[in-house]
Amino acid sequence: MKLSFSKRKSGGAAGQVDFSRLPRHIAIILDGNGRWAQRRGLPRTAGHKVGAETFRTIATYCRDIGIEYLTVYAFSTENWKRPKDEVDTIMGLLKRYLLEAIDTMERDNVRLRFMGDMSVLSDELKALVDRCNAISARLTGCQCNICINYGGRAEIVHAARDFAIDCGAGKVKPEDLTEELFEKYLYSAGIPSPELLIRPGGEQRLSNFLLWQCAYAEFYYTDVLWPDFSKEELHRAIAAYQHRDRRFGGIKK
Numbered sequence: 307m308k309l310s311f312s313k314r315k316s317g318g319a320a321g322q323v324d325f326s327r328l329p330r331h332i333a334i335i336l337d338g339n340g341r342w343a344q345r346r347g348l349p350r351t352a353g354h355k356v357g358a359e360t361f362r363t364i365a366t367y368c369r370d371i372g373i374e375y376l377t378v379y380a381f382s383t384e385n386w387k388r389p390k391d392e393v394d395t396i397m398g399l400l401k402r403y404l405l406e407a408i409d410t411m412e413r414d415n416v417r418l419r420f421m422g423d424m425s426v427l428s429d430e431l432k433a434l435v436d437r438c439n440a441i442s443a444r445l446t447g448c449q450c451n452i453c454i455n456y457g458g459r460a461e462i463v464h465a466a467r468d469f470a471i472d473c474g475a476g477k478v479k480p481e482d483l484t485e486e487l488f489e490k491y492l493y494s495a496g497i498p499s500p501e502l503l504i505r506p507g508g509e510q511r512l513s514n515f516l517l518w519q520c521a522y523a524e525f526y527y528t529d530v531l532w533p534d535f536s537k538e539e540l541h542r543a544i545a546a547y548q549h550r551d552r553r554f555g556g557i558k559k
């Protein structure tokens with residue numbers, strides 16, 4: 307269901323958002339779960355559990371206001387270095403989310419896509435990913451891209467390798483390669499680049515996320531930790547984006 311926010315009068319940061327001029331694609335680095343928990347004397351895993359709830363709230367809201375694509379960094383290629391119980395908790399939360407999605411995505415017309423190297427996931431998780439992909443293929447609505455075992459450099463190397471394989475097989479020639487063709491080899495093939503990248507948690511770095519796709523993204527950083535990230539904070543990020551002067555290397559008209 308798409309709500310008519312453009313005509314709605316709202317207080318807070320929502321009042322500063324032009325809902326008729328939203329970014330098509332928002333990317334978010336889900337950061338700060340561990341610190342959120344530690345500040346409360348809780349195990350880090352408690353932060354991931356609340357972080358998964360926050361993701362549900364924000365993803366639903368993005369769908370409601372008409373964001374076409376939401377991409378989140380749920381687990382990086384480097385996150386395997388974390389303690390086993392933390393990795394297991396995150397994988398368990400992903401499994402729970404996918405099980406819920408399988409029951410609800412058709413009703414909500416929400417597509418899921420997964421970006422990253424899925425080959426190392428458990429067979430159970432891989433099977434759930436496949437089921438979500440099969441359902442998504444029948445749907446047309448808002449698309450949520452979940453990056454799991456994802457790294458931006460690994461994605462580019464993977465794309466380059468696949469292109470080289472196609473060259474070897476005679477399907478394409480090296481001189482055919484353009485930016486447009488290369489994009490077809492990325493996990494994000496067919497998805498427009500994010501206009502807005504949000505990083506909660508106070509850090510101001512990209513951390514190997516969407517290196518290719520964020521070439522012209524507007525960055526929004528906030529000290530708010532991901533579990534505390536709210537619709538109000540999303541409004542602030544979108545309002546800040548709408549005030550940016552996007553020149554793409556050109557000059558102001």
Ligand code: FPP
Nearest residue numbers: 336337338339340341357358380399400403
């Ligand atoms: C970064 O915070 C967060 C993660 C590595 C995991 C994010 C995963 C979830 C929210 C759960 C499942 C996700 C979905 C999409 C259902 P951090 O642990 O690095 O925080 P810190 O910087 O405070 O230590």
